[in-house]
Amino acid sequence: MANALLVTVGCLRADHVGAYGYDRPTTPTLDRLAAEGIALDGYANSPGTRRALRTIHTGAYSPQFDGVGLPEGIDFTLAGTFRSVGYDTAGFAFNGSLTRDDGYQQGFDRFDDVSTFRETDIDALDRLKVRAIEHLPNGALRRLAPAFYRVRGAVNDGQYRPVVVDAAVVDAARDWIRSREGDWFAWVHLTDAHTPYARWDDHLAALRGDTDVEHVVDPSRHLEAGGTVDRAAIDAYDAGIRSADAQLARLLDAVDDGTTVVVTGDRGEEFGRYHDVHTASLHSSVTQVPFVVRSPALVDGANGRIEATAQHVDVAPTLADATGVSRREQWVGKSVLIPQSDAGPIHHAVADVAGVRVGEWKLIEERGTDEPALYRTPYGEHDGAPTEDDRRADLVRAFERHRSWCEEHRLGAGKSDDYDGTNVSEPVESNPRDLGYVE
DSSP: OOOEEEEEETTOOGGGSGGGTOSSOSOHHHHHHHHHSEEEEEEOSSOSHHHHHHHHHHSSOGGGSBSBSOOTTOOOSHHHHHHHTTOEEEEEEOOTTSSGGGTTTTTOSEEEOTTTSOOGGGHHHHHHHHHHHHHSOHHHHHHHHHHHHHHHHOOTTOOOOOSSOHHHHHHHHHHHHHTOOSOEEEEEEEOTTSSSOOOOHHHHHHHHSSOOSOOOSOGGGGOOTTOOOOHHHHHHHHHHHHHHHHHHHHHHTTSOTTSEEEEEESOOOOTTSSSSSSOOOOSHHHHEEEEEEEOTTSOTTOOEEEEEEEEGGGHHHHHHHHHTOOOOTTOOOOOOSSOOSOOOOEEEEETTEEEEEETTEEEEEETTSSSOEEEEOOTTSOOOSOBOOTHHHHHHHHHHHHHHHHHHSOOOBOBOTTOOOTTSOHHHHHHHHHTTSOO
16 A cells, blocks of 8 residues: 545646646646646536535545535545545645535544634634624625725735635645654645635746736626636736645655655636636636646556546546555546546536536536537637537437436435535634635
């Protein structure tokens, strides 16, 4: 057996990663990792933190579950699988959708979530914010949000600064990893690239050559579907990616070369191409994410950027294969240690949108529309206008078969989709609002 590290990065689009062709130095660490291992055409099956991480941790499709989060008592999570064969297991995630309330602690010996990284210095301000949420209409909350971000950050430059950043999460993970004596599995979730954007002057300087740019905290407040995103918003996003990448470097410093490492994004971002920024979507700017693997178990000669597909359901089988751990029968994906150019249909579903991709062709069905839209989109490109082709019928059949299969292979229920946040700790309640999931 061998150690395994899973790193998920919130809102990381593949086309903003150097190894995938981006022309800005956003990801020097991830690029090196890809050169030492492989970088595949990565797809998020359910591109949204709640459902993407459920797929990653269970190896199953999100539509096989009801509600959100992980059902209580399941034994086929990645962490549970590793712990069942004697591994030490730990998870580190500062995101209000990835908490004990959502069942993500299952299988972990140690689990640090929002409640662990407590924001003790701003509890009074957070309480004030909760009262505002309870009594003010959404329009007023949106107008007050920028001022809240500035005050909440409490920094000298007056810009928003999250109290807990990826550095704190990585500090905890590094300490745990370095204290291990036996085999271990760790999961670390990074969020510096997630809105609201903090200002990272050192990373802005590396990307732009200067810091002379107005900072954008939340581009969705100024952007509508079909609009043009301000370059300053892209600067803020790229700086957040580079910040997360710098923390990935610190994390990798704590592991040896024999550790299997998988890095992927939970989803991308729209930036106005079809929706605003963070809307649930199955367009390529959201579904195409990096999928990078470095492992001693990779086949000889496999390294760098490879034109082979990988999807979130493949994460669990890949980590198990690389470490010699038996896969669970509920896992529907495959190991990518031997890359395959033809992975068969890739199925997607998030919120009220579902779809299927076969090769370059993709079908997207949105609830309330007359019929699914067909696109031809090679990996690395954006969806153009819907088109028509004889392949439509084949994709519709694949789509319907998958929908029926998921109904026949249900795996339980997490919290209700309309869960109102009652009976949870204040850090867990407030963090999703800070990240823009709810108003």
